Amino acid sequence: MSERSVVVCGAGGFIGGALVADLRADRARVRAVDLKPLEEWYQRFDDVENLQLDLRDKSACEQAVAGVEEVYNLAADMGGMGFIENNKAACMLSVLINTHLLGAAQAADVSHFFFASSACVYAADKQVDHDVVPLKEEDAYPAMPEDGYGWEKLFSERMCRHFAEDYGLVTRVARYHNVYGPHGTWDGGREKAPAAICRKVIEAVTTGDHRIEIWGDGHQTRSFMYVDDCVLGTRRIMESEIEEPINLGSDQLVTINQLVSMVEQIAGVTLERRYDLDAPKGVNGRNSDNAQIRKHLGWEPSIRLQDGLEKTYAWIHDQYRARGQ
Ligand code: NAD
Numbered sequence: 001m002s003e004r005s006v007v008v009c010g011a012g013g014f015i016g017g018a019l020v021a022d023l024r025a026d027r028a029r030v031r032a033v034d035l036k037p038l039e040e041w042y043q044r045f046d047d048v049e050n051l052q053l054d055l056r057d058k059s060a061c062e063q064a065v066a067g068v069e070e071v072y073n074l075a076a077d078m079g080g081m082g083f084i085e086n087n088k089a090a091c092m093l094s095v096l097i098n099t100h101l102l103g104a105a106q107a108a109d110v111s112h113f114f115f116a117s118s119a120c121v122y123a124a125d126k127q128v129d130h131d132v133v134p135l136k137e138e139d140a141y142p143a144m145p146e147d148g149y150g151w152e153k154l155f156s157e158r159m160c161r162h163f164a165e166d167y168g169l170v171t172r173v174a175r176y177h178n179v180y181g182p183h184g185t186w187d188g189g190r191e192k193a194p195a196a197i198c199r200k201v202i203e204a205v206t207t208g209d210h211r212i213e214i215w216g217d218g219h220q221t222r223s224f225m226y227v228d229d230c231v232l233g234t235r236r237i238m239e240s241e242i243e244e245p246i247n248l249g250s251d252q253l254v255t256i257n258q259l260v261s262m263v264e265q266i267a268g269v270t271l272e273r274r275y276d277l278d279a280p281k282g283v284n285g286r287n288s289d290n291a292q293i294r295k296h297l298g299w300e301p302s303i304r305l306q307d308g309l310e311k312t313y314a315w316i317h318d319q320y321r322a323r324g325q
Contacts, residue, residue, distance in 0.1 A: 005029040007068045010075030012041030014184030022231045033064045042183040056096040061104035074116045079190025085280040088148025098156040102163050112170045114238045119177040120150035132285030174237050177249025177288045181227030182315030198316045201263045212271040216281030218257035223250040223287050226308030229301035249288030250301045266313045
């Protein structure tokens, strides 16, 4: 049983909501903070303290961290490739959240600070081949991350490092690789590939128009981590002695075409594929090297993509139906 008091920033979002669910089940005292109105949060619990705050403001950050021992910072203005390629300034402004939260945490004598970084910090020249060599933590330097979003994450990682070195704040940084699962964005332009593909397959099945549009040529490769693995890894990294940014991702590499095939199999259909070669598609290949996390934690994400996709598909299917579509 945990007696810790924690704040989850970005708690109205996909991973933040799942983290709150897990922490509260573990009987931590949880404060949940997000910019969005409470009715728009993916998961909301009445037995935790829910606050709507704009964490770009310093005073909001001070309010968020007051009286807590641990800060989980998952708040960011973000989305899938379609969003981050077209909203670079908005993505970079999340630096205000990290800056003020770190400053407030240090001033309030918070014990531990977690920052959700991203595989988008990795240098572009390490991700040109489809048949990618998994990314090791050291591959972030020399720096040439994803423009906008990736630079903000890399800069914020460095801030965490220097707050630890200069002020003694214990900081932990995980580089998430594509996270998917229920209770996340599945339409509207910020959704990521697994949710977008589930939605498109559901639309095709529902309308009887058995065609699907795929961004890029479908040969780009990725790994996808189910949200339960992400939450477990986040908590283990927070509790660990790992001082450097570390990969938190699956190393089950698939092409986008294979991802589509898996979702088709779940739905029991085969669709005609159309490839939009002008759509944002990100790097050609990306995978997580898990040697470090295995070494430090004796653990790595292991939920099979097929199993996680079945749950994700079922949840998006329910949302789609609930909208009367
Ligand atoms: P999400 O968009 O569902 O959640 C982020 C939340 O932050 C949103 O609810 C948003 O309202 C909130 N937020 C944005 N600006 C805010 C502000 N000014 N004040 C307070 N709250 C604010 O995204 P997610 O997928 O849950 O991602 C969580 C974290 O993990 C983010 O930092 C993201 O960059 C990182 N990450 C996610 C993935 C992924 O695949 N989902 C991959 C790499 C890194």
